[in-house]
Amino acid sequence: xxxxxxxxxxxxxxxxxxxxxxxxxxxxxxxxxxxxxxxxxxxxxxxxxxxxxxxxxxxxxxxxxxxxxxxxxxxxxxxxxxxxxxxxxxxxxxxxxxxxxxxxxxxxxxxxxxxxxxxxxxxxxxxxxxxxxxxxxxxxxxxxxxxxxxxxxxxxxxxxxxxxxxxxxxxxxxxxxxxxxxxxxxxxxxxx
Numbered sequence: 001x002x003x004x005x006x007x008x009x010x011x012x013x014x015x016x017x018x019x020x021x022x023x024x025x026x027x028x029x030x031x032x033x034x035x036x037x038x039x040x041x042x043x044x045x046x047x048x049x050x051x052x053x054x055x056x057x058x059x060x061x062x063x064x065x066x067x068x069x070x071x072x073x074x075x076x077x078x079x080x081x082x083x084x085x086x087x088x089x090x091x092x093x094x095x096x097x098x099x100x101x102x103x104x105x106x107x108x109x110x111x112x113x114x115x116x117x118x119x120x121x122x123x124x125x126x127x128x129x130x131x132x133x134x135x136x137x138x139x140x141x142x143x144x145x146x147x148x149x150x151x152x153x154x155x156x157x158x159x160x161x162x163x164x165x166x167x168x169x170x171x172x173x174x175x176x177x178x179x180x181x182x183x184x185x186x187x188x189x190x191x192x
Contacts, residue, residue: 013049016045016048016054017174017175017178019174020041020044020059020173020174020177020178021041021172021173021177022170022174023040023041023044023059024037024041024173024174025037025173027041027063028173032071032074032075032078033063033067033070033071033074034070034074034117035066035070035073035074035077035117035120035130036063036064036066036067036121037063038118038173038176038177039062039063039066039121039124040059040061040062040063040066041059041063041173041174041177042121042122042177042180042181043058043059043124044062044177045177045181046184049181062126065126066130069129069130069131070121070130072130073117073120074117077113077114077116077117080113081113081114084106084107084109084113085106087102087105087109088102088103088106088110090102091103111152111155111156112152114155115148115152115155116137118151118155118176118179118180119137119140119148119180120133120134120137121133121180122180122181122183122184123140144183147183147184147186150179150182150186151179151180151183154175158173158175158176
């Protein structure tokens with residue numbers, strides 16, 4: 001376990017996760033910057049867990065660096081998400097079992113798209129950029145499919161919490177960023 005986490009209370013990590021949620025929510029207010037904000041937040045929490053210097057200024061620098069390619073990722077995700085929402089809308093008009101299957105498939109597709117964005121944001125680095133992060137999604141899935149499943153569940157919980165009470169989106173984004181950090185550490189055989 002890292003020195004910072006070993007020598008501090010669990011509330012320090014909890015506070016950092018909540019702070020990250022606030023930062024990601026504020027930086028993602030224009031929806032097209034959500035992938036960049038997630039990449040910055042995940043990088044910030046990764047540095048915190050790895051006991052490196054984790055100033056908020058570094059989160060801002062990472063988010064700014066990830067913004068250009070992050071907009072392209074956001075547009076692709078919005079396109080795919082729109083197709084899934086369209087399928088869900090069509091399914092609502094069809095009261096047969098086929099409509100039910102289409103609605104479930106559309107919701108799963110939304111979850112898969114959101115999970116892919118979180119996984120790519122977790123893999124984003126200044127050196128590799130978004131192209132490397134997106135290309136590496138298949139490798140991440142092949143290496144550790146359970147990590148993708150964990151992130152899918154975290155995305156689903158974020159969606160349900162936000163659907164039930166919109167202000168929960170802010171802390172949920174921090175928890176989602178921490179989930180991305182935790183699955184990376186888990187796949188390397190060390191827990192934060």
